[in-house]
Amino acid sequence: GLVRRQLNEVIHEQLEKMMDGTSPDYALYTGGARIIPHLTTRDYEVWPSKSYQVLWGLLTRKNVIKSNKASTVITPSVNVGECWCFNGTEGQIAIRLSRSIFVTHITYHHIGRQVSIDPISSAPKDFELWGANKKKERKNEIEYSDDFVHFLGNYQYDISGRPAQIFNVPDSIAMNNKRVRSIMMKVHSNHENPQFTCLYRLQVHGVNPL
Amino acid sequence: GLVRRQLNEVIHEQLEKMMDGTSPDYALYTGGARIIPHLTTRDYEVWPSKSYQVLWGLLTRKNVIKSNKASTVITPSVNVGECWCFNGTEGQIAIRLSRSIFVTHITYHHIGRQVSIDPISSAPKDFELWGANKKKERKNEIEYSDDFVHFLGNYQYDISGRPAQIFNVPDSIAMNNKRVRSIMMKVHSNHENPQFTCLYRLQVHGVNPL
Amino acid sequence: GLVRRQLNEVIHEQLEKMMDGTSPDYALYTGGARIIPHLTTRDYEVWPSKSYQVLWGLLTRKNVIKSNKASTVITPSVNVGECWCFNGTEGQIAIRLSRSIFVTHITYHHIGRQVSIDPISSAPKDFELWGANKKKERKNEIEYSDDFVHFLGNYQYDISGRPAQIFNVPDSIAMNNKRVRSIMMKVHSNHENPQFTCLYRLQVHGVNPL
């Protein structure tokens, strides 16, 4: 058996490891990743039904319910409500990563069932990942094209599992894997919320050989 | 006894549980809760004593010491100074919750003694909780009245205890408990700071039957 | 050996201790500490090379790469990119602490190697600490002078060690230690990045007798 002092050391060590993190997140906003707006679904919005309220909403934004912006998905904190939502059950988010990488796995992190103030039916269910990379030179700047031609797999988020779920790119795909600079998450269904789907946090991991 | 590998697993699991949280906080700002300004005590302010400095302060806000706003109390981070303060030892904060609930318990979280840069005499001591709920229809919108008529108990925060303290609504009160949409924390005393009282974080927990 | 329930309690307790923190950070921004701008090295900036782009950059800040501001160093979060950078390998940051203290130790916290998206060559290596305190009265306000005359030691940050490293002020220095209100970290070298050096987080600990 272990004595108390040893136990404290093991706990401390394990905790520090978890706090420090284990691999870089190439989709992190503060690390330089950015949302590609024209390839990302529009934010969820609810406008009031009366016409005079719509006019009032246009002028003042009052009585208009609006999602946080999509960059919330590449920002670490995952308190209730710190998510981006889109209308309905199908939508996509495109992210220019901070580096061009070979994607090995991603983490999708939703809030836990037990802290949610609603049933978490708005969590994503089936989704695809795609990558893009083609460089073009334009006006002396390197630009990455928006052709998401590299398929990176089909995945499913399980709301009865842990809040943060890791999805590994299957070997069959990884073997033919292309280096990508941008990634797209295409959501095909959610957990039975017909009105909107919300994403809390996406992390993208991989290898970045020089 | 346990071997190291098993121990690491247990620690990891326990840690994830703590990180994920255990029950919804219906007072969380990002979840939709909001401060009710006209029922909340004015922010703590110190103005300079010289009249020309007061004038200068009015124009520029320079030399005026001012508390963070009250919504700081329903925002998770609790680093030193991330609190809302009011003048003296008595004051109140009113919060419109994100849902209407039967309140079961609350958590008040102050900074720890050991990280505070001052004696934590400005922490709240005796306080009451009240709830409000009456709906009224006004201009096609449901509005909740401000009549805090549901008494939810007397409590005392102990500065020699842990920073985050859970207060359960007593059974005698819970039995007659009404569903409430707003909550008020009325502070009656602090830990002997005559000038101001500061609140770091209030979480409100309960049941939200459909 | 320990049974599972006891183990969970020990883990919980240890975890809460780590979360609560152990000693005040007198350099924390939210606690009242502030950067002294005229004694702090200029932020890292990269301007485009073409003259028309420079003009464009002056007007719009587009194509100009600019570091976060220096107060990032006294702000807790240390996600990748949440740092302040200066040009080259030598620079300094001056901080007016929240209280005047006898400095006992400091913590410098960089991101971990394993989560960094680049080799962490931009981390500081050799650095000195200096303190300042002389009060002067000016226009009815107490002001602290900028004479950093109190030497507080030479230190070295080890990038193969843990992300957060504690540096104790040596006894020989502490014995003659003066109470200081401001502190300066003078960086003399980094881990072989010739272009820029980045600082993530500096915490300053000490004794604050009344």
Ligand SMILES: [K+]
């Ligand atoms: K988020």
Ligand SMILES: [K+]
């Ligand atoms: K707070």
Ligand SMILES: [K+]
């Ligand atoms: K920082």
